[in-house]
Amino acid sequence: MSIFVGMIDTRHGTTGEARVSLPPRKAMIYVVDDDYDVRTSLRFLLETEGFDVRTFRSGTALLGSSTRNRADCLVIDYKMAELDGLELAYRLRRLDISTPIILITGYPDQGISAKASLVGVRQVLLKPNLDGNLVDCVRNAINAPNAADQS
Helix, strand or coil, rough: CCCCCCCCECCCCCCCCCECCCCCCCEEEECCCCCCHHHHHHHHHHHCCCCCEEEEEEEEHCCEEEEEEEECCEEECCCHHHHHHCHHHHHHHHHCCCCCCEEEECCCCCCHHHHHHHHHEEEEECCCCHHHHHHHHHHHHHHHHHHHHCC
């Protein structure tokens, strides 16, 4: 069974045919964090702002996903048990996945921004005060002129 979701414009154009317009596609954000509560709250925050969100409990889970390259932006935690966010970013870039990456961390480190930049991370944000900053960074990453080419 297929369901059509869209609008039909019955005003006829110059060809006399009705036009069909589909609703705009929501941007897909992947959140990778090994903390269930953080994943859940980030998902809620981003969905509230109009994004589609898919979550992963680890970098390995994302790497093993057949849809790992379908996100418009990745939000990745820095400190995770099996694979940290920088190593995950590095592996994604090695797989030619150029999706913009935002790294989040509760462990500020003097050189984290420089290390992150080397592996193609667009922005580093500090927890726990992510709300407005994260949403703005995600929107900026998605709307950048060559967002998919940033690595």
